[in-house]
Amino acid sequence: MIKTSFISKTVSELKPSGIRRFFDLAANMEGVISLGVGEPDFVTSWSVREAAILSLEQGHTSYTANAGLLELRREIADYMHKSFEVTYNPADEIIVTVGASQAIDIALRATVSPGEEVLIVEPSFVSYAPLVMLAGGIAKTIQTANENEFKLMPQQLEEAITPNTKAIMLCSPNNPTGTQLGKEDLIKLSQIVKKHDLLVISDEIYSELAYDESYTSMAAIEEMRERTIVINGFSKGFAMTGWRLGFVCAPADIASAMLKIHQYTMMCASTMAQYAALEALKNGGSDVEEMRSSYRRRRNYIVKSFNEIGLDCHTPGGAFYAFPSIRLTGLSSEEFAEKLLMEEKVAVVPGNVFGDSGEGHIRCSYATSMDQLQEAVKRIGRFIEKYKVE
Template identity: 55%
Template sequence: MTGSLCERINPVVRDMPPSGIRRFFDLVAETRGVISLGVGEPDFVTPWHIREACIYSLEKGYTMYTSNSGLLELREAIARDLGCSYGVVYDPREEILVTVGVSEGLDLAMRALVCPGDEVIMAEPSYVSYAPAVLLSGGRVVTIPTTMEKGFCLKAHQVERAITPRTKILLLSYPNNPTGAVIDRRTLAEIAEVAVARDLLVISDEIYDKLTYVGEHTCVASLPGMKERTILLNGFSKAYAMTGWRLGYACGPAEIIAAMTKIHQYSILCAPITAQMAALEALRNGRAMMERMVREYNRRRRLVCQAFRDMGLNCFEPGGAFYAFPEIRATGLTSEQFAQQLLLEEKVAVVPGDAFGPGGEGFVRCSYAASLEDISEALKRMAQFVRRLGVKPRLISTAHRSTPPPERIASVAGALSS
């Protein structure tokens, strides 16, 4: 064999950097005793009745393939849920595809729609998989920076300015990972008007829709003129604590879903039947437990953000998902430096903000879906770390001005465990 093997690898793949999250967590794996606030995974286990439905399905012998599109009964349940929640009506036979997580749904949508040179607009900071999915499909990524001062929200005039003759798709993701930003209905409607006027397709990742704490989530497809141009992505990982089950779904116009299903049937064939049976139980009987988990996330959200502010770090108020995105510029370190030093000195893992694009520099992502015990201890360690870097704690009120900073942080952390 002549030449380097690297030269034979697709140059798009060869030149693509590894995931900023996974690259950093290679360091975590090498460090003992680490408390991780990095992984976007609920600390809750999947509720028992959902696991039991899976076990029972195995006992009954449900171990076969399903149709490429997924169990019809599950697609019907998904259609009912979306209809009841947002008033959007999908035909479960032709407009819904069950996928192996939202990640597969995103990949299928990009590969089905993006031609070489097509442009895809997305906000930044953004989830680490979005840009690579575009590049692997031969497309070009066009990012629009969003800022903490503007609520990390995309605006219609920004979308309008970013459009070129090659623009085909607008990718939306609210509630947002990594910032926790939510978008209000009026702002989203204005963006939708641009999409309709400029004939853009929209891919909307709404995996965190149920984890909305401020206002109400607006499903993009429910807005006028949007259902016929939107591929709606969602799943069961976050709201139902089912990350390892790897089950999602895509909803959209029948022609696009059919195209996505072609790719799906030649690569994946179908999502695992056991996960589909569990998801069916989640939709039928999982709302009460899901709402309990959401209330707990909301409690942690408020306390964690307050703890960062008490440390002297600006912290955006996340309206959804389960991430805090504190600004760490006051420390004088880059996001990468902050995360690495925090890991080495205090054994706390967070994700550098620049893993989510250049717009994330100056921030770190911290998941409050970790256990209460871990969050409490991590906050204490982070307070010590930030204090050593010379950041002065914020004096919240007269009642706290005589309280030593470590005790103030401990009081907030303690509230998480109460």
């Protein structure tokens, strides 16, 4: 018999990821086209894989410094400066982590005290609210709307802040909507953040996948560097999901607090993966551009196609997700996704798993081949004709 009394009350109250249920269903069916997986369909570049192999052959199998290889941190500092015009000291303002998810976890645990609020912009990545809860904080959501292309409006932020608000979690380009906050958007939000003396945890893992305008980091906005924790990594832009390697850039006092947690819980990131990431930053630029160009073509195709078959879909500025409305069917997001999977063998993620404001939408990853996308659109179009409400 399982003694539930042994389980933490906080963990007991956490809901399992809503994404996994549909992945599990799809995994047991033949002929399924998956638009659900949130990872690149590219294989990590050969030169990056070769660098990892070489590190093993050379015997680099020991721990690195807790914060990561100094050479890699220097390369990350150079990358941040060249790409986003933000300067960080590799000695004490950069930590190499086990994926961006671990970086978010230790950022929250290092900065949020019990009872403090963290504002989460919905629709949002499924782990944000649970990680806030595990840090002892209170996750307070701000719901964005389709008519604003799911951008956070300054007035919404102003109205959500209370005396207990400590931080706001931003993700741009966003998962699941693909919405990108431009420089002017960030400036307007930053004015409110500074007015209320808030911290920003900026998840910039999709920064390499911005299609229509150059990417601006929140840390690059005037007077924001000292109150921003930048989360980034190699999973999305460099097609290195399985390597589990991310990094965080933050002011030295915050980075020092995060490093304490990292030391006790993780020691350091994989040595082999760190050597691979070093190669990715030094010589992977052309591969990133090739992937970005391919995703841009697919984005243009799927957004145009969705709108043609009646699914209202804004054009995402980045990442590799489309977030069309399915309200013309009268089905809930869960019903739509389940029926589509069973009847047409197309796997998508129901929008409600990303928060209440995602209801009435589905997340479709276009990180798959054009042939698969074309067939998926054909099947979804057939499904829409069957279920749309006249």
